[in-house]
Amino acid sequence: MKLKLRPAHYLILLGGALFFVFPLMAAVEFSLRTNQGKSYGLANYRWFLHQDGFRPNLFMSFKLAALTAVLVLALMVPTVVYTHLGGAKWRRLIEFICLVPLVVPVVSFAIGAITAMPTIFQSSPYELSFLYVIISLPYTYRALDVGLSSIPLTTLVEASRSIGASSRHTLQFVVVPSIRSAVNGAIFLAIALSLGEFTLAVLLHWDTFPTWINNVSQDNVLGAISLSVFALFGAIFIVLIVALAPNIRKSEKIEESA
């Protein structure tokens, strides 16, 4: 469906764009100032690159994000598929459980984790990933639920089973590829949430990239701004990769068949 744009639409678009772009441009401009604002350069970026803990904390956040994404997929894809097939009667309940993290304050969540998590988990920063999985449930559930509603899941699964595929093969070869963009959306949400999460990490006394940004930027305003710009564009870059990856394969196929 093609949307026809009228002048009013353009105005709204323009207004929205300004609203987003202005602060961004301002931030970029600030982050490039050097010599007390007399000239432009990359000094602020060099500054944070050389701060202690830049790399280890960035890597820690990446590792947490990757683990979170894997856990989210392993937990949520089969669960949501199940609610769309035989488990329709559990659907309401599961949906409700997945929405609960939205209304639980992070502080009580952290206290809950400290009191209830097995100590063996609490001794490693990776405990954060398990908690991030829970925090991201409302969003990942939604993404996968919408994706699965958009395909004739029952027919596809039955077709796959009747040809002889096990449930694992069916999930791996049929279901996940059919809802690629929803799965990518869920992955992206899980990654974005883990990369940006601050409160839980602080409350549970772990160092991640966000907590590190908070520490180093206490006494360097321009450095802090350049760090935010870096983090923002880094995140956009990751979104682009996740969003574009499936399209590359699709366009390859169409070319082949032409």
Place this chain on the structure above:
Amino acid sequence: MKSSSGIAVHLDGLTKRFGSLVALNNFSLDIAPAELVALLGPSGCGKTTALRILGGLDVPTEGRIVVGGQEISHISANKRNMGMVFQAYSLFPSMTAEENVAYGLRVRGVNTAKRASRAKELLELVGLSTHAKHLPNQLSGGQQQRVALARALAIEPSVLLLDEPLSALDAKVRTQLRDEIKRIQREVGTTTLFVTHDQEEAMAIADRVGVMSAGNLEQCAPPADVYLNPINVKVAKFVGAMNALPGILTSATTADVLGQSIRVRGESPNGSKEVRILIRPEQLGLHLAAEASEHTATITGHSFLGPLTRITARLNRDQTNLFVALPSAQAMNFPIAASVAVVITADHALIEG
């Protein structure tokens, strides 16, 4: 194409209940090796249920399934080695036509080269070798169902299960693909159960047609038998059009219909001598009548169907509407409002129950 020898299917007393609803009632059917049986019946009569039970997608409440001499009632769908084609488009949207066809072999661990050559062979069989690299959304409905058929056949299934595979297609593609399914089924020799609610389709494609109503298998016989010698009124009325003409029983096996004597089968529903006799539109002929009488009828309409024209007429005696199918050239002799005498060409008929 390698031709499998075909495997016998034996369905024994299958009953399926959904809560209080009996979707399938003591359903028994034997399908001979390489035979194509079509299940025909109105919507909701349990055709799909029977097919899904054979395919292992539903579990019967009672009954046994024996395929190739082996009871498979408790074997799960993915171990039954059956190829299914569904009414709804069911190709895997992320895979090309070729990958869809090869999928059954892929999950069986067959190597890439063998998979590719088998997929190619099957796409050729269904006439789609040029579309191997297309994704399902780049194929027409008919092409998608061809690929689905190739996908089902790729695993050399012991039984092929087709659930209204043509119902989403337009009339022309439907007849074309129907003939093709028949050809392919002959060629491959796979025992096949074909579900449809389209009589013409069932008649055209099947070795035997099983007519169902409300969970029961009423009759399973070659198409001509089902049409010409329906076992009961339900079958007679469901297969083809039927006139219910007023008649009077003259003995247990004869009746007087429109002044003609005819052999009849069945019982008068209320014991009365006045009954309705079922006669097909093409078993009636017309003559122009000089004057109206209680045995004549008045022409009320024509529907031109190409080679045949369907004439509707109203009996003077009791205003019963009846249909007569005549070659179109003849039908022109009977204009609307003409008085006609109705001649029965059938020598036996059923009493409406």
